[in-house]
Amino acid sequence: MNTETAIRVTDLTKMYKLYKKPSDRLKEALNLFSNKELHEEKYALKNFSMELKRGETVAIIGKNGSGKSTLLKMIAGVLTPTLGEVEIKGRITSLIELGAGFNPEYTGIENIYFNGSLFGFEDKVIEKKLQTILEFADIGEYIYQPVKTYSSGMFARLAFALMINLEPDILIVDEALSVGDIFFQQKCNTFMKNEMKDVTKIVVTHDMTSVANLADRCIVISEGEKVFDGSTLEGIEYYVKRMHSESFSVKAKESNLISNEVSNLYDNIIEDNESFVDIDQAALGGALEASIKSFKVEVNNLPYRGFVLAGDNVEISYQVTSQKKMSETIFGYIISDKFGNQIFGENTITSLKRNFSFEEGDNLVKLSFQWPEIKEGYYFLTLGIGEGNHELQHTIQCWAHNIFELSCVSPHKTIHCLFNNNIDQLNITNLRR
Numbered sequence: 001m002n003t004e005t006a007i008r009v010t011d012l013t014k015m016y017k018l019y020k021k022p023s024d025r026l027k028e029a030l031n032l033f034s035n036k037e038l039h040e041e042k043y044a045l046k047n048f049s050m051e052l053k054r055g056e057t058v059a060i061i062g063k064n065g066s067g068k069s070t071l072l073k074m075i076a077g078v079l080t081p082t083l084g085e086v087e088i089k090g091r092i093t094s095l096i097e098l099g100a101g102f103n104p105e106y107t108g109i110e111n112i113y114f115n116g117s118l119f120g121f122e123d124k125v126i127e128k129k130l131q132t133i134l135e136f137a138d139i140g141e142y143i144y145q146p147v148k149t150y151s152s153g154m155f156a157r158l159a160f161a162l163m164i165n166l167e168p169d170i171l172i173v174d175e176a177l178s179v180g181d182i183f184f185q186q187k188c189n190t191f192m193k194n195e196m197k198d199v200t201k202i203v204v205t206h207d208m209t210s211v212a213n214l215a216d217r218c219i220v221i222s223e224g225e226k227v228f229d230g231s232t233l234e235g236i237e238y239y240v241k242r243m244h245s246e247s248f249s250v251k252a253k254e255s256n257l258i259s260n261e262v263s264n265l266y267d268n269i270i271e272d273n274e275s276f277v278d279i280d281q282a283a284l285g286g287a288l289e290a291s292i293k294s295f296k297v298e299v300n301n302l303p304y305r306g307f308v309l310a311g312d313n314v315e316i317s318y319q320v321t322s323q324k325k326m327s328e329t330i331f332g333y334i335i336s337d338k339f340g341n342q343i344f345g346e347n348t349i350t351s352l353k354r355n356f357s358f359e360e361g362d363n364l365v366k367l368s369f370q371w372p373e374i375k376e377g378y379y380f381l382t383l384g385i386g387e388g389n390h391e392l393q394h395t396i397q398c399w400a401h402n403i404f405e406l407s408c409v410s411p412h413k414t415i416h417c418l419f420n421n422n423i424d425q426l427n428i429t430n431l432r433r
């Protein structure tokens, strides 16, 4: 490996033998039925190769059971590969299974010293680091209790605070932080991004906002195989499209493709994905003389690619069936956050200052808006149809709540609160004369 390479994984494979009955394992081992094999082969990971540079942060994404944890465990050395090789340069710390490496009977403090010694640190060195670890973990008096009494969030706090202070060259984090509260997750992500620039990091998460925020590069795994390796945003886009096409029962073209080959696959999925998604009619609210049957969301004239950026044009097309002609109809949308707070929205009366009429029967409505510059995170779309000509007083004909999830990312600009508000001016006057 050259000096810049921190991790090299070559043709890594993990195969499990699955037996229908426990006794089959014994029969096969004893060769009771000549050479007949009584197992099926299950590949948790197959011929996986990658190379990571020093200081690089790579996100590994893939759906449940795709092989992410298997890969990380083999890199961390806690699982033996069936085939292939892992080369590591430097000290590696990992947060793979919460509590691994911790003695449940020991207190938090005792576990800090215990783990420190496992990593070759003398007690006096750990003593110097102790205050920093305790401040980061921030679990108060619990630090003096046996860790078996900890909640999973407290465990994650202590484990992360400890691992980042053991001076790793390589840090592996597998969803461990997701059990912590949102503020702790933010603190960890910020620390990894700003304070661990020289550390090579492998992060497994299902949270695409964290992926966009943290990773320089993204690898997608599907059924144990690497199917994408390239830029972070392209990786998220590829993954979400693939997930969408699978959940819409569209057969995505199966192929092993790396970075620039991906656009061909997009084209295929885009064509197939044009279909509308039906709305569960039981979930609709309002008088329902007009009701929304199905919808599709496009961003910049393309099917939703898994995230939205500030300035993107979001267009929602929806099929509405009306039991009557409506000469005064209002259309609107609301975007809420994952806590149900309504963040922004608009209707056609306040925005376009005009009324729309509507025929009896099926109608296709297209509503579009520009995505604002707001905090990264997950947001939910609600659509509404009203009858009347007053922006506040009208009959609600149909509410379709939280029908679509949008992940907002802001990789190139920090959004400080919910949204940034420009500072118009700043002057400094030196008052010391």
Ligand SMILES: Nc1ncnc2c1ncn2[C@@H]1O[C@H](COP(=O)(O)OP(=O)(O)OP(=O)(O)O)[C@@H](O)[C@H]1O
Residues within 6 Å of the ligand: 016, 042, 043, 044, 062, 063, 064, 065, 066, 067, 068, 069, 070, 071
């Ligand atoms: N000990 C085992 N015996 C048999 N199969 C296993 C074993 N461990 C893992 N697998 C299988 O290997 C595949 C990959 O598992 P793995 O835990 O690596 O997936 P993952 O991507 O980390 O999933 P998740 O997102 O749910 O954590 C799965 O199909 C799993 O059932």
